[in-house]
Amino acid sequence: RPRVLSGIQPTAGSFHLGNYLGALRQWVTLQDTHDAFYCVVDLHAITVEQDPKTLRQNTRVSAAQLLALGIDPDHATLFVQSHVPEHAQLSWVLQCLTGFGEAGRMTQFKDKSARQEAQVGVGLFTYPILQAADILLYQAHHVPVGEDQRQHLELTRDLAQRFNSRYGRTFRLPEAYIPKDTAKIYDLQDPTSKMSKSVPSGVVELLEDPKRAAKKIRSAVTDTGREITYDPAAKAGVSNLLVIYSALTGRTVDDLVAAYEGKGYGDLKKDLGEVFTEFVTPVQDRVRQYLADPAELDKVLARGAERARDVAGRTLARVYDRVGFLPAR
Ligand code: ATP
Ligand code: MG
Numbered sequence: 588r589p590r591v592l593s594g595i596q597p598t599a600g601s602f603h604l605g606n607y608l609g610a611l612r613q614w615v616t617l618q619d620t621h622d623a624f625y626c627v628v629d630l631h632a633i634t635v636e637q638d639p640k641t642l643r644q645n646t647r648v649s650a651a652q653l654l655a656l657g658i659d660p661d662h663a664t665l666f667v668q669s670h671v672p673e674h675a676q677l678s679w680v681l682q683c684l685t686g687f688g689e690a691g692r693m694t695q696f697k698d699k700s701a702r703q704e705a706q707v708g709v710g711l712f713t714y715p716i717l718q719a720a721d722i723l724l725y726q727a728h729h730v731p732v733g734e735d736q737r738q739h740l741e742l743t744r745d746l747a748q749r750f751n752s753r754y755g756r757t758f759r760l761p762e763a764y765i766p767k768d769t770a771k772i773y774d775l776q777d778p779t780s781k782m783s784k785s786v787p788s789g790v791v792e793l794l795e796d797p798k799r800a801a802k803k804i805r806s807a808v809t810d811t812g813r814e815i816t817y818d819p820a821a822k823a824g825v826s827n828l829l830v831i832y833s834a835l836t837g838r839t840v841d842d843l844v845a846a847y848e849g850k851g852y853g854d855l856k857k858d859l860g861e862v863f864t865e866f867v868t869p870v871q872d873r874v875r876q877y878l879a880d881p882a883e884l885d886k887v888l889a890r891g892a893e894r895a896r897d898v899a900g901r902t903l904a905r906v907y908d909r910v911g912f913l914p915a916r
Contacts, residue, residue: 591621591764592727594628594668594718597642597649598635598784601794604863605772605782607656608834609733613766615657617731623663624725624895625653630668630675630717634710635703635785647884648874652793654887655873666891668721673899677720678713680906681746684753685716689745694738699785719743724899726759734770735781737763754909757902769834775807778823794874797867801860804828805853815847815855825852832859835866 593614595606602611614625627649632642646667658665668674690696693715700707715738722730722743730740740763747758774782775789782790789807791800809824817840819826832855833840847855877884908914 588620588622589728590624590725590759591617591729591731592624592626592722592725592761593731594626594631594721595649595653596632596784597627597629597645598632598637599787599792600641600645600648601792602649602652603782603784603793604791604831605733606784607793608769608772608831609735609766610731611653611656612769612834613731613764614653614663617729617764618659618663621729624666624727624898625658625663626666626668626671626721626895627653628668628718628721631714634708634714635699636705647878647881648794650884650888651874651877652870654877654884655870660887660891664891664894665887666895667888670888670892671724671895671899673724673896673903674717674720677724677899677903677906678717680910681716681719681723681750682713684746684749685713685742689742690716693742695735702786715739715742716746719746722761723747723758724902725895726898726902727761728759729764730761731764733772733781734765737765750906750909757905757909768830768840772831773823773827775803775824775827778808778827791863793867793870797864797871800863800867801857804860804863805856807856809852813851815850815852816844817841825855828855828859832862835859835862 593610595602595610614623617623627646629642629646650665650667653665654660690712696712696714700711718739719742732740740761744760747760751757772782774780774786775791777789780786784790789803791803807824807828810822812822815825816822817826817829829840829843832843
């Protein structure tokens with residue numbers, strides 16, 4: 588079975604609709620057809636300042652959400668990045684292969700560092716290289732992510748290719764697996780920028796009170812027109828709501844547009860609030876159940892880490908050998 592790997596940061600307690608529709612939904616379906624490795628990337632999280640207690644709790648909350656959304660730890664390998672030291676180890680080797688200018692071209696670094704008020708750490712700069720290590724350690728065929736990760740995936744492929752041509756074929760070149768319709772979910776208050784954990788404005792969180800989420804949806808920024816049509820250029824806000832609605836219900840955007848003919852934005856928003864509530868209520872119940880037994884949750888993650896280390900360790904051993912490190916024996 589082909590391999591798939593993906594990760595998600597535990598930076599905020601809750602995932603948001605963009606994470607779910609852009610990535611996590613695909614994680615769930617791919618675990619049936621692929622040998623799947625999914626990790627909570629806590630090493631990535633500390634590229635911006637984290638409170639230690641909160642980070643630890645958010646890591647458990649993240650794992651609980653993945654389970655609640657349908658990741659089955661008997662089918663997929665679910666683990667925490669810091670439990671597998673090979674990620675940091677391979678990352679160092681890859682950093683030594685990365686050009687300074689090459690890393691500096693990453694648009695996400697430019698955006699995030701520009702936004703950040705605190706001093707920008709080197710970790711934020713080298714973040715995509717750690718991400719490349721995450722992927723290459725598992726020889727993944729596919730990497731289910733949102734559109735914002737496309738450039739990082741390209742860097743991963745470049746680094747894999749560079750290593751292979753310098754040291755001999757070692758890494759598989761992974762391909763991004765980006766959904767067509769929901770690759771980029773937009774912020775409800777600013778429908779021209781992506782919904783993001785690190786910019787909390789119009790973000791719909793999976794773990795917030797559904798009543799509050801419905802209210803956010805009702806006050807989503809739209810345009811001054813009246814007609815409900817799909818037109819991302821002229822009607823970014825309404826189009827974003829249609830995409831979300833369609834993804835959560837399985838109804839096509841065309842079908843929704845036809846159904847809302849003659850109705851107003853308010854109707855669409857109110858109904859979408861209900862659709863979201865219906866989707867998220869059982870998810871929240873399951874998250875609460877998983878969090879009620881943290882020891883069991885930790886056990887699931889320990890099992891995942893063991894399986895992950897088995898694969899990651901083999902790749903790293905080959906890499907260390909190829910670059911010429913003296914074996915430790
Ligand atoms: P941050 O702002 O801290 O980077 P994030 O919201 O981007 O957080 P990540 O943990 O970096 O969350 O991303 C997890 C996954 O969710 C990635 O695959 C990413 O591509 C996807 N994703 C994030 N935001 C969106 C979005 N608005 N639309 C679609 N996919 C998204
Ligand atoms: Mg991100």
